[in-house]
Amino acid sequence: MPRLIIPIALLFLATLLVACGGSDNNNASATATPTTAAAASPQPTAAEGKPTAEAAITGVADEPVRFETTDGVAISGHLYSAGGPKRKVAVLAHEFPRDQTAWTGFAQELANRGIDALTFDFRGYGETGGDKDVSKIDLDLEAAVRFIGSRDYPQVYIFGASMGGTAALKVAARLELAGVVTLSAPTDFMGLDARDDVANVAEPKLFTAARGDDGAPAAVDYFMQHSLQPKLSVIFDASEHGTDLLRGQSGNLLKKQIYDFLDQY
Numbered sequence: 001m002p003r004l005i006i007p008i009a010l011l012f013l014a015t016l017l018v019a020c021g022g023s024d025n026n027n028a029s030a031t032a033t034p035t036t037a038a039a040a041s042p043q044p045t046a047a048e049g050k051p052t053a054e055a056a057i058t059g060v061a062d063e064p065v066r067f068e069t070t071d072g073v074a075i076s077g078h079l080y081s082a083g084g085p086k087r088k089v090a091v092l093a094h095e096f097p098r099d100q101t102a103w104t105g106f107a108q109e110l111a112n113r114g115i116d117a118l119t120f121d122f123r124g125y126g127e128t129g130g131d132k133d134v135s136k137i138d139l140d141l142e143a144a145v146r147f148i149g150s151r152d153y154p155q156v157y158i159f160g161a162s163m164g165g166t167a168a169l170k171v172a173a174r175l176e177l178a179g180v181v182t183l184s185a186p187t188d189f190m191g192l193d194a195r196d197d198v199a200n201v202a203e204p205k206l207f208t209a210a211r212g213d214d215g216a217p218a219a220v221d222y223f224m225q226h227s228l229q230p231k232l233s234v235i236f237d238a239s240e241h242g243t244d245l246l247r248g249q250s251g252n253l254l255k256k257q258i259y260d261f262l263d264q265y
Helices: 008-020 100-112 134-149 163-172 216-226 251-264
Strands: 004-006 061-068 074-081 088-093 115-120 155-161 179-183 205-210 231-236
Touching (some): 074 100, 074 134, 088 134, 100 115, 115 134, 134 163, 155 163, 179 251, 205 216, 216 231, 231 251
Parallel strands (some): 004 231, 088 115, 088 155
Antiparallel strands (some): 074 115
């Protein structure tokens, strides 16, 4: 299925394209230059240090949480909420080599919009600590989803940035969710491989990447070609990777795509 390429200067036109494009499940599409779908997996950019700390949004609660994986790793995270009835929650999986703080600002924004958000550190990162093992981070994400399921949310979504997106597809292939959103997710990375899993994800899917982000657009092509409906891909005319897309020139448009996705599904 073709992907959508959106220049920022044409924001209004891009929004119309998303609204008017269609498939069997009302997913947006538009013509684009074909790429070799499985040619290369994007290699996550090694960011220096951590993102600047985000100022707390008034009225959004930050609850430190802890839960355990099936192989005995204690995972630390934060649940952001703004009160009111429970409806939707997003579990946010971070990229390499960052930690959960890369999601903090967006998690607070989600909570402020009435969508609770759980951030957490994969094994070996941030507050979780211990030894890093990227090949097993899907176990950490699965534990996060099962933990948030114990809080009785009717709809649970997974958002994954870079390697977190790869893990998200693996977990979505074996758990029931409301939807999956990926930012710059590679098909495979450091022993973590979602190429076979993506075909088994029945939930609505939103695959996003920047056109100038190495192999990220090719990975989106692969996911689109090998996944079930409903699915949507958006390629931004930018070069940022992972959660940097939320803070770059495409940030507002990406957020709109995400909010529209959450509203639809």
